[in-house]
Amino acid sequence: MVENNDKHLDATFSALSDPTRRAILSRLALTDLTVTEIAEPYEMSLAAVSKHIGVLARAKLVSQHKEGRIRRCKFEPAALNAVADWIEYYQRFWQENLQSLENYVEKLKD
Amino acid sequence: MVENNDKHLDATFSALSDPTRRAILSRLALTDLTVTEIAEPYEMSLAAVSKHIGVLARAKLVSQHKEGRIRRCKFEPAALNAVADWIEYYQRFWQENLQSLENYVEKLKD
DNA sequence: AAAATATTCAACCAACTAGTTGACAATTGT
DNA sequence: ACAATTGTCAACTAGTTGGTTGAATATTTT
Numbered sequence: 001m002v003e004n005n006d007k008h009l010d011a012t013f014s015a016l017s018d019p020t021r022r023a024i025l026s027r028l029a030l031t032d033l034t035v036t037e038i039a040e041p042y043e044m045s046l047a048a049v050s051k052h053i054g055v056l057a058r059a060k061l062v063s064q065h066k067e068g069r070i071r072r073c074k075f076e077p078a079a080l081n082a083v084a085d086w087i088e089y090y091q092r093f094w095q096e097n098l099q100s101l102e103n104y105v106e107k108l109k110d
Numbered sequence: 111m112v113e114n115n116d117k118h119l120d121a122t123f124s125a126l127s128d129p130t131r132r133a134i135l136s137r138l139a140l141t142d143l144t145v146t147e148i149a150e151p152y153e154m155s156l157a158a159v160s161k162h163i164g165v166l167a168r169a170k171l172v173s174q175h176k177e178g179r180i181r182r183c184k185f186e187p188a189a190l191n192a193v194a195d196w197i198e199y200y201q202r203f204w205q206e207n208l209q210s211l212e213n214y215v216e217k218l219k220d
Numbered sequence: 221a222a223a224a225t226a227t228t229c230a231a232c233c234a235a236c237t238a239g240t241t242g243a244c245a246a247t248t249g250t
Numbered sequence: 251a252c253a254a255t256t257g258t259c260a261a262c263t264a265g266t267t268g269g270t271t272g273a274a275t276a277t278t279t280t
Contacts, residue, residue: 010127077200157239
């Protein structure tokens with residue numbers, strides 16, 4: 001079952017509000033990576049990156065699979081559904097505004 | 111011009127990560143409201159609500175129009191576009207996963 | 221068995237956040 | 251002119267966040 005309450009939405013939006021975490025996701029979208037691999041391009045400590053991954057994991061945006069001493073991290077796009085649904089609902093107002101504008105322009109022609 | 115850099119995305123995701131702010135947006139989506147009207151249902155002080163509105167305004171999710179001593183607040187759905195685009199890009203991986211699953215199920219039939 | 225590797229944990233710090241209260245500025249009503 | 255209303259600002263507090271370092275744990279390699 002997909003958790004879909006406010007708390008989860010909070011956690012997901014919050015996880016995505018950090019550029020480091022979005023960058024991590026963008027790389028994980030291409031291929032699964034270990035914690036060390038994820039950390040490699042960053043100046044910050046491994047522990048810091050591990051924490052970022054923890055935040056993403058708590059939001060279910062990544063899952064971790066233990067393989068011996070390494071932990072392979074996997075992007076979980078399903079976690080974006082709740083956010084996408086939220087956004088989509090409110091974007092409807094954008095569409096409606098465009099429609100209103102269109103109607104207005106149309107009316108000007110007469 | 112629509113600002114579309116990482117900082118703006120940070121601010122938007124961050125603004126949306128708070129349930130009070132999402133609730134404010136959901137009411138503003140229905141109709142424009144003054145600061146006092148927005149604050150009315152909440153236990154918290156007017157100043158606190160004013161700060162929340164400030165966060166939403168900095169993320170361009172709401173605009174404020176001064177009318178005498180009141181400030182009317184308006185939902186600006188256009189600010190969601192950057193977020194929607196970001197999400198949409200990554201949701202593609204969700205679709206691809208579904209597609210892969212479909213292909214797999216299809217193959218099982220043979 | 222000992223050393224190296226991969227990762228997390230715990231304690232700490234600085235910066236930020238969400239809330240408070242009280243004072244202030246601008247506008248409107250009496 | 252005075253009082254009431256609307257909203258923000260400034261200063262403060264408690265809790266959270268993003269980073270650090272050093273120690274601890276689990277696993278693999280030698």
